[in-house]
Amino acid sequence: MDSLRQGIAQRMVGKARKAREKRLGGEDNASLQITLLFALVVMDKGRWEEAKSLFVQVIETSSRVLGEEHPSTLTSMGNLASAFWNQGRPRDLGSPEILIFRSP
Numbered sequence: 001m002d003s004l005r006q007g008i009a010q011r012m013v014g015k016a017r018k019a020r021e022k023r024l025g026g027e028d029n030a031s032l033q034i035t036l037l038f039a040l041v042v043m044d045k046g047r048w049e050e051a052k053s054l055f056v057q058v059i060e061t062s063s064r065v066l067g068e069e070h071p072s073t074l075t076s077m078g079n080l081a082s083a084f085w086n087q088g089r090p091r092d093l094g095s096p097e098i099l100i101f102r103s104p
Contacts, residue, residue, distance in 0.1 A: 029072060038054060059073060
């Protein structure tokens with residue numbers, strides 16, 4: 001995606017995210033999904049640390065509200081792993097951010 005389209009996508013998804021969180025709250029599944037989409041847009045722009053932070057936020061909330069094995073939670077975990085992989089940091093898949101989501 002070119003830079004102009006990335007900027008437009010980020011603004012549009014950012015506005016939708018704020019509106020959903022305001023109307024539905026930050027723990028609603030629809031709000032979590034738009035935050036996940038926003039994290040993907042941010043990741044596409046190469047802002048890995050910001051994307052990682054958003055993925056972790058979604059995973060923590062989704063795990064607590066929907067459960068660790070809910071499809072939305074698992075998708076978020078996969079996206080966080082993808083963020084590490086795309087950064088060329090596959091070793092970080094064993095980092096605390098990932099390990100806290102593994103079942104004992």
